[in-house]
């Protein structure tokens with residue numbers, strides 16, 4: 001039996017499905033570990049299945065997975081590279097509420113490279129947003145593949161992602177495929193340019209889904225962007241998913257020309273009187289994973305049951321969740337964990353058992 005010890009450090013992030021801690025191996029290498037109690041680790045295990053097959057500088061790198069026993073609880077863990085620069089969401093907050101255009105251009109190019117890598121492998125990320133893009137050195141890395149699915153899985157009519165970033169076709173309950181990621185990328189560009197939600201006037205998930213899916217309206221294109229930036233965004237936010245540009249086309253858009261990176265920022269003050277952090281932190285920006293077919297069956301009395309809106313109102317409100325916490329250090333200590341059993345990976349890819357020893 002091979003022993004592998006590592007030490008769990010402070011919590012560095014908390015999402016709706018898991019907690020992320022800093023960790024260190026006995027040889028002194030830092031990594032991040034995303035954990036959930038085994039009994040509620042279904043989404044984490046799904047994420048592991050997808051992440052473990054990926055290797056790209058633009059996607060957070062998977063290291064391994066395993067079970068630990070900590071405080072008498074069985075924990076499922078995904079070990080991955082530690083991305084030290086925080087998320088683009090954090091960066092927006094710490095940069096006074098928006099980013100200069102050269103930074104937007106550079107991060108957008110890198111997110112697109114990450115999306116190209118995923119889409120080429122038939123994977124839809126389903127939850128692109130500034131919160132899920134982390135910065136490691138100079139590189140933006142897409143993380144949180146907890147909502148990701150392969151295109152074949154779309155036949156299950158599952159919705160996953162963040163309501164405010166839903167594309168019109170997804171809000172209407174149609175297919176959630178590659179164009180939905182492109183729409184969410186457009187929303188992420190708006191976040192970077194303005195520090196605001198693509199729909200800043202909305203703070204209610206039901207209203208957001210109605211507006212996105214059924215009114216024919218599009219998010220406002222920020223005035224502060226250059227003409228190239230505006231055109232890029234319009235092609236991300238085309239309402240018809242068939243007309244929306246695909247990632248390879250967007251990578252060729254003049255907005256992303258490398259030489260423009262050196263130009264002085266053309267961004268003007270995009271901030272308005274509302275506090276960007278307040279809007280960014282609204283709960284309805286949280287991710288959710290759910291099955292619309294299951295919800296429809298369970299909620300026949302729902303007022304939306306006879307419309308194309310697939311998320312019953314009471315469930316939608318649950319999706320709003322609590323205000324997200326960005327960085328928590330409630331468990332500031334370091335706990336050593338020890339692998340006590342390692343199964344043959346061919347028997348069970350997920351099962352590297354480790355146990356807390358301190």
Ligand SMILES: Nc1ncnc2c1ncn2[C@@H]1O[C@H](COP(=O)(O)OP(=O)(O)OP(=O)(O)O)[C@@H](O)[C@H]1O
Nearest residue numbers: 013014015016017018020032081082083144146287
């Ligand atoms: N590899 C990493 N390196 C550094 N920080 C990370 C890493 N992975 C995640 N984090 C931090 O933890 C936070 C939560 O991670 P993540 O988004 O993967 O969790 P989640 O439960 O899937 O969240 P969500 O509610 O968006 O589904 C991130 O916003 C980020 O701040």
